[in-house]
Amino acid sequence: MNDDLYNEKIRFKEVLLIGPTGEQLGIKTRQEALEIAYDQELDLLCVSPNAQPPVCKILNYGKYRFEQQKKSKEAKKKQHVTEVKPLRLSPVIDTHDFETKLRQARKWVEEDMKVKIDMRFRGRLITRIEVGKKIMNQFVEAMEDIASVEKKPNLEGNTLTCVLAPKKKNK
DSSP states (O other): OOOOOBGGGOOOSEEEEEOTTSOEEEEEEHHHHHHHHHHTTOEEEEEETTSSSOEEEEEOHHHHHHHHHHHHHHHHHHOOOOOEEEEEEOTTOOHHHHHHHHHHHHHHHHTTOEEEEEEEOOGGGGGGHHHHHHHHHHHHHHHTTTEEEEEEEEEETTEEEEEEEEOOOOO
């Protein structure tokens, strides 16, 4: 979880040392750098371990970790996860069932969710794929005003799959 190189965890012979205010203190041995940090009652953090020589900075490690956690919480807050709702249609679906599924899909798209539509062909229905494609196209056309096709209807094995996403609103 915490993979920062700081204080005694730093194992490089020489490091480029940066002071607490950002000034370069030059190339020091690991021991010299640690002593300088401890004299100021601060910690030594390796900020660029892949550099030649590795770059270490003198800072308060507890405060640094707190700031990092705060930044990651803030980033998570601004992140928006789009949920994908599954919906299963049948190639021999009745009109009323079709309208019910359509209403449900509309509700989800209006709530900013994506809708994944699956149509499974069972038994002899696999020979009548055009019937299923016709129903899938009707469904997509009925959703056209509020949703756009993110993944066109595609047959994978015995399942016809399509993904609809909410249309972008102009703000």
